[in-house]
């Protein structure tokens with residue numbers, strides 16, 4: 518069976534990772550959460566006092582320490598989930614806090630951080646049969662990906678989904694606080710100099726405001742089978 522690369526980009530909290538994860542599982546592909554990698558760098562910065570009280574990042578110091586920052590993924594055969602490791606330690610909980618949400622866009626706009634993460638992502642995905650989600654996967658990391666999706670959804674729906682996720686982890690915020698954080702991150706992600714979030718010319722927009730998980734996966738699996746047919750025809 519033809520193996521392809523699937524790039525899923527889009528705004529914050531649109532359900533990119535939920536879709537990417539179940540897609541990877543259905544296809545027997547690897548899943549790479551590129552956002553988790555930037556989040557792990559943010560955790561490193563927090564743990565090493567590189568973030569001041571006003572959330573100002575000690576950028577030069579972080580760049581100097583980048584070769585001490587090792588981000589990787591490991592499949593846990595017991596929980597059957599992929600864990601994000603920072604210098605060999607599982608940081609799945611630490612990367613999903615509001616504190617990290619508040620600084621991660623800024624961390625990901627640092628050129629040297631992006632260069633290091635993008636190189637890692639290309640290495641991890643070089644053999645295809647992979648689903649990656651993020652902001653610049655289809656435009657920068659794998660511009661030749663066979664299938665590119667650009668995800669979006671209504672702000673209130675996205676804020677509610679993120680709120681539910683945070684609450685399920687015992688973190689309580691208001692709808693407005695979460696919505697504001699999403700808007701700020703989207704602004705930062707679309708306006709930064711280095712590989713900003715933009716829709717690739719050949720990406721298919723998926724607005725999932727009114728779609729449940731099953732409908733989304735069904736839609737994308739249909740696209741995948743069409744795509745595979747297409748790549749096979751082109752090769753012959």
Ligand code: DC
Pocket residue numbers: 529530551552553555556621622625626650651652653654702706
């Ligand atoms: O998908 P996420 O919310 O976990 O991503 C966290 C942050 O990382 C997000 O604010 C933007 C940034 N990011 C990026 O710049 N490029 C990527 N490929 C993935 C994420």
